[in-house]
Amino acid sequence: MDKMNNSTTSLIRTKSDQLVETIAAALGAIKSPVSSGGDAAADGSGNLSRMSSRRLAAASPGRGSGSVGRNTHIRKSRSAQMKFDVDDLNSGAALSRASSASLGFSFSFTGFTVPADEIADSKPFSDDEIAEDLEAGRQKKRLQTEPTMPIYLKFTDVTYKVILKGITSTVEKDILYGINGCIAPGEVLALMGPSGSGKTSLLSLLGGRVREPAHGGSITYNDQPYSKSLKCRIGFVTQDDVLFPHLTVRETLTYAARLRLPKTLTKEEKDQRASDVIYELGLESCQDTMIGGSFVRGVSGGERKRVCIGNEIIINPSLLFLDEPTSGLDSTTALRIVDTLHDIAEAGKTVVTTIHQPSSRLFLKFDKLILLGKGSLLYFGKVSEAMVYFSSIGCSPLIAMNPAEFMLDLANGNVTDISVPSELEDKVQMGNSTTETKSGKPAPAVVHEYLVEAYETRVAESEKKKLKNPTPVDDEIKAKVCSAKREWGASWFEQYSILFCRGLKERRHDYFSWLRVTQVLATATILGLLWWQSGSNNPKELQDQAGLLFFIAVFWGFFPVFTAIFTFPQERAMLSKERAADMYRLSAYFVARTTSDLPLDLILPVLFLVVVYFMAGLRMNAGSFFLTVVTVFLCIVAAQGLGLAIGATLMDLKKATTLASVTVMTFMLAGGYFVKNVPVFISWLRYLSFNYHTYKLLLKVQYEHICDTVNGVRIDDGYKEVGALVAMVIGYRILAYLSLRRMKLQPGA
Numbered sequence: 216m217d218k219m220n221n222s223t224t225s226l227i228r229t230k231s232d233q234l235v236e237t238i239a240a241a242l243g244a245i246k247s248p249v250s251s252g253g254d255a256a257a258d259g260s261g262n263l264s265r266m267s268s269r270r271l272a273a274a275s276p277g278r279g280s281g282s283v284g285r286n287t288h289i290r291k292s293r294s295a296q297m298k299f300d301v302d303d304l305n306s307g308a309a310l311s312r313a314s315s316a317s318l319g320f321s322f323s324f325t326g327f328t329v330p331a332d333e334i335a336d337s338k339p340f341s342d343d344e345i346a347e348d349l350e351a352g353r354q355k356k357r358l359q360t361e362p363t364m365p366i367y368l369k370f371t372d373v374t375y376k377v378i379l380k381g382i383t384s385t386v387e388k389d390i391l392y393g394i395n396g397c398i399a400p401g402e403v404l405a406l407m408g409p410s411g412s413g414k415t416s417l418l419s420l421l422g423g424r425v426r427e428p429a430h431g432g433s434i435t436y437n438d439q440p441y442s443k444s445l446k447c448r449i450g451f452v453t454q455d456d457v458l459f460p461h462l463t464v465r466e467t468l469t470y471a472a473r474l475r476l477p478k479t480l481t482k483e484e485k486d487q488r489a490s491d492v493i494y495e496l497g498l499e500s501c502q503d504t505m506i507g508g509s510f511v512r513g514v515s516g517g518e519r520k521r522v523c524i525g526n527e528i529i530i531n532p533s534l535l536f537l538d539e540p541t542s543g544l545d546s547t548t549a550l551r552i553v554d555t556l557h558d559i560a561e562a563g564k565t566v567v568t569t570i571h572q573p574s575s576r577l578f579l580k581f582d583k584l585i586l587l588g589k590g591s592l593l594y595f596g597k598v599s600e601a602m603v604y605f606s607s608i609g610c611s612p613l614i615a616m617n618p619a620e621f622m623l624d625l626a627n628g629n630v631t632d633i634s635v636p637s638e639l640e641d642k643v644q645m646g647n648s649t650t651e652t653k654s655g656k657p658a659p660a661v662v663h664e665y666l667v668e669a670y671e672t673r674v675a676e677s678e679k680k681k682l683k684n685p686t687p688v689d690d691e692i693k694a695k696v697c698s699a700k701r702e703w704g705a706s707w708f709e710q711y712s713i714l715f716c717r718g719l720k721e722r723r724h725d726y727f728s729w730l731r732v733t734q735v736l737a738t739a740t741i742l743g744l745l746w747w748q749s750g751s752n753n754p755k756e757l758q759d760q761a762g763l764l765f766f767i768a769v770f771w772g773f774f775p776v777f778t779a780i781f782t783f784p785q786e787r788a789m790l791s792k793e794r795a796a797d798m799y800r801l802s803a804y805f806v807a808r809t810t811s812d813l814p815l816d817l818i819l820p821v822l823f824l825v826v827v828y829f830m831a832g833l834r835m836n837a838g839s840f841f842l843t844v845v846t847v848f849l850c851i852v853a854a855q856g857l858g859l860a861i862g863a864t865l866m867d868l869k870k871a872t873t874l875a876s877v878t879v880m881t882f883m884l885a886g887g888y889f890v891k892n893v894p895v896f897i898s899w900l901r902y903l904s905f906n907y908h909t910y911k912l913l914l915k916v917q918y919e920h921i922c923d924t925v926n927g928v929r930i931d932d933g934y935k936e937v938g939a940l941v942a943m944v945i946g947y948r949i950l951a952y953l954s955l956r957r958m959k960l961q962p963g964a
């Protein structure tokens with residue numbers, strides 16, 4: 216028997232266990248400056264050992280409870296700190312390898328990763344191997360992420376309401392009613408509840424994503440209120456995957472690293488971090504695949520979700536919020552993602568995630584749980600103690616049931632296959648139709664009321680008292696949270712150039728879209744054929760040719776407006792998300808976004824004019840051709856400005872296209888070709904029309920050497936027209952920029 220035990224033990228003793236012992240001994244000898252001597256070392260090794268064998272422990276509901284007791288979070292956070300101490304000793308590599316090996320998924324927040332199959336081998340370590348590992352760790356130390364600042368998140372009596380503005384009245388809708396809870400570094404908190412129970416709202420509030428003072432109660436980070444400096448310490452993964460569909464996985468993460476990582480890192484170091492994250496999240500095989508979207512096939516849903524998580528963990532956040540990271544994924548992929556979250560938490564981060572219908576295996580992996588029902592708190596505490604709590608209030612499953620399903624049923628007020636306490640049964644027996652359903656079970660509203668009351672009377676007060684205890688962090692760390700200083704990852708010019716390149720890459724398919732090129736060339740050829748070698752030798756010919764010039768002014772005034780309208784409404788979600796994370800200055804984004812389209816704006820009209828100009832036999836000299844190209848270019852940029860301004864102001868494609876079509880039509884009619892004798896009271900309209908100024912300039916370029924007036928339009932020096940177009944180019948863009956500035960960030964974005 217003993218023999219058998221011994222062999223089993225030796226099998227269970229993996230490389231990590233041996234390493235843990237070695238490191239614990241080393242720690243004991245060296246005495247890390249952060250840990251408090253031998254005790255801390257022992258504690259740390261215990262935790263490290265727990266981490267490496269977490270997979271075994273996670274399967275048990277008792278995980279994180281029992282002997283670990285009330286101080287789990289403090290000890291866990293110590294474990295996280297210990298991890299960094301250990302990393303400092305260059306030994307973290309093998310430890311995290313061992314922990315990821317059991318997941319079959321290579322993840323290490325220390326930056327050292329090795330393919331899972333390489334690690335899975337359970338052959339005991341030799342001393343030489345350990346030395347090699349330590350040596351490797353020393354060599355790769357520069358790849359490590361900097362230690363995370365621990366953040367304890369506490370929230371007390373959090374309420375939230377939205378104001379719904381109707382046509383005649385304004386209604387207030389309560390979303391959350393007095394939610395309490397806390398989470399420490401090293402822990403993963405799950406927010407669970409039926410659809411519409413307020414999970415996303417609570418997550419957005421905790422993540423500092425709700426700006427308006429519509430919420431009550433207190434939310435603190437290391438006992439300090441939210442401040443802008445926290446933005447760069449918070450990662451927020453939204454429910455919808457907001458990514459650029461035409462960028463590859465590597466490009467997405469590289470641009471995020473370049474924009475978000477601090478200026479102290481070089482470009483190479485930032486790119487290396489992106490590579491580390493790709494490796495850590497197991498995205499190597501799809502790193503050069505496009506993300507994809509509704510119209511483009513790309514990476515799978517699980518991979519996309521991991522890219523979203525990578526986008527956030529790349530900044531090494533202290534707090535990571537995730538809105539339904541496992542929705543729509545199969546249970547194995549979901550499990551992988553939750554394992555990843557655990558690995559992230561183990562590195563000293565505080566992780567909060569909403570979760571929808573988890574499997575029982577997945578559910579038991581979380582440390583803490585908040586169960587919401589219609590915006591009220593039904594349970595807050597350890598996951599492992601949730602079932603005990605519900606049975607203590609008289610609610611237990613009558614058949615074998617996934618605990619998450621049982622709790623969601625309760626939160627929905629559905630007590631089929633669930634035993635209810637005598638209090639509720641009594642209400643049913645009284646035969647009141649409002650308290651009883653057809654099946655003789657208490658009505659959902661009654662169950663909800665009972666659960667809310669039970670939590671408030673039995674647990675809420677003692678939990679609130681616990682929340683008043685100060686968090687165990689230094690004043691220096693607390694002060695860092697309050698600092699109002701906002702730090703950009705890159706200078707304005709760097710932000711501009713990164714965003715410019717990203718814009719070019721994202722829209723490269725547009726630039727070389729044969730559809731657009733064909734559209735322009737086909738129109739040009741038809742125009743060339745219709746006006747084939749037209750002359751300007753007599754007034755009739757002149758009038759005919761002026762018609763072509765007017766059409767050119769209208770064509771290049773019309774298209775840019777309608778393409779530019781889509782720019783900001785389409786990128787709204789991305790802009791909201793990136794601005795909420797303070798990734799860049801709005802001005803850098805705006806200038807980059809508007810200038811990255813310019814190359815195409817120049818290529819297409821040149822192609823168009825090369826065909827039309829020579830087919831239609833317009834004035835044959837290089838100067839005239841060049842001035843015609845410049846005029847058309849000015850018209851395009853002015854028209855684009857109008858489109859950008861309309862799109863940014865309305866941020867609604869339907870409204871924007873309606874307004875744009877009316878405006879473009881008005882400008883076209885006021886352009887000076889169709890109506891000559893415009894009434895004085897409306898004649899000012901033409902000065903607002905870019906078609907009018909472009910038409911006048913085109914007439915000047917073609918006919919200034921022949922006549923003073925063409926088709927009723929006077930030809931003068933052209934300065935006014937150029938001035939007006941330049942004013943439009945700038946003015947409309949300023950309007951668009953100001954509209955974007957006042958754009959509200961969407962909560963949860």
Ligand SMILES: Nc1ncnc2c1ncn2[C@@H]1O[C@H](COP(=O)(O)OP(=O)(O)OP(=O)(O)O)[C@@H](O)[C@H]1O
Pocket residue numbers: 377379388390408409410411412413414415416417571
């Ligand atoms: N800005 C808003 N305007 C109107 N109603 C809102 C607003 N924000 C939230 N709500 C309402 O508040 C309730 C909670 O919404 P929330 O998105 O937080 O729920 P949820 O639990 O995350 O739901 P789901 O699981 O379906 O995503 C819902 O009834 C929702 O309609």
